[in-house]
Amino acid sequence: MSILPTKEPKFMWNLNSQKKMKMINVAIVDDHKILTEGLQSLLEDSGIAKVVGVAHSASECRLSLGFWKPDVLLLDVGLPDINGLDFCKEIKEQFPEIKVLALTTHNEYAIVRQMLDNGASGYLIKNAMADEVLAGIQAVAYGEIFLCHEVDLLMKRPSEKNIWLSPRERELLRLISEGLTNTEIAEQIFLSPETIRGYRKNLLLKLGAKNTAVLVKMAIEQKLI
Structure with a gap:
């Protein structure tokens, strides 16, 4: 069985097509403070989203997620206190209405597959361009599955491909x-x-x-x- 959704993933989204839609509430969970600050600036300047909360660990996020009530949660896979894959599953069980969009350095097939299996609506690599990040947020907020271009290509390769290790x-x-x-x-x-x-x-x-x-x-x- 394919782990990819039946719908074709959207990896390009017209940022102008949703101008009349409501502002998207976004929360960020990532332990790299420079990154979270950059994301905050990007989103606040975008005109399509606003940041309702930032956490640098899963435990911080647990305390506030019910209060923030974001439409989209940007979630890193490598959190300091819990695996982001497991945390994604936990979030979707408690708050099924929240759309989880992975934003991480991990670009391995197995990790992407498990993240999607655990309920994520999309997957972004941290080297993604700003427009692609915004497109991903819009896409998942409005019910689409979003894979950045790099991950979209990865998931279309044969799963039995050779694994590269350092x-x-x-x-x-x-x-x-x-x-x-x-x-x-x-x-x-x-x-x-x-x-x-x-x-x-x-x-x-x-x-x-x-x-x-x-x-x-x-x-x-x-x-x-």
């Missing part, structure tokens, strides 16, 4: 396959256990593995180590 990720995968703990790996490659935990989580996401055992099995089968 040298650091391959090294970590090798150490995980040897049964080392996060602390033991951290000592070997001179990083903190918390950093290793983040790397491990990203590897699970990137390969679409449910747990470490599946991760190691996939790594061996796909000759990643």
Whole structure:
């Protein structure tokens, strides 16, 4: 079964076509303050949306989301306190009317697929142009599914395509396959256990593995180590 919606994703939206529509209320959840400030300026100057709230973690967002009542929530995948994929599912269960639009650096097939499966209405990469961000917000606010151009191309490729891992990720995968703990790996490659935990989580996401055992099995089968 395809994870993509039956409707063709909208990745270009006429910003002038909705001039008479109501202002779109947007909330932002991202731990990078420079980014959130830039997004606030972009949206406030756009004339199509206004920012009703900003949070830098999922816990901050939980406290205020019911009060903000945004039409669209811009959500990063890599939050400091919870995986954005899981948080998206949580939000949609509690506030099904809120449209979640992922805005992240992650451009892996497995992550995009899971984000959409968990209820997101769209997916943007952080290198997207300002017009594409605004188009995405408008599209999901009015019930469309939006994939930025880069992600739209990604999702049309065969799902069995080769997975690219950085040298650091391959090294970590090798150490995980040897049964080392996060602390033991951290000592070997001179990083903190918390950093290793983040790397491990990203590897699970990137390969679409449910747990470490599946991760190691996939790594061996796909000759990643």
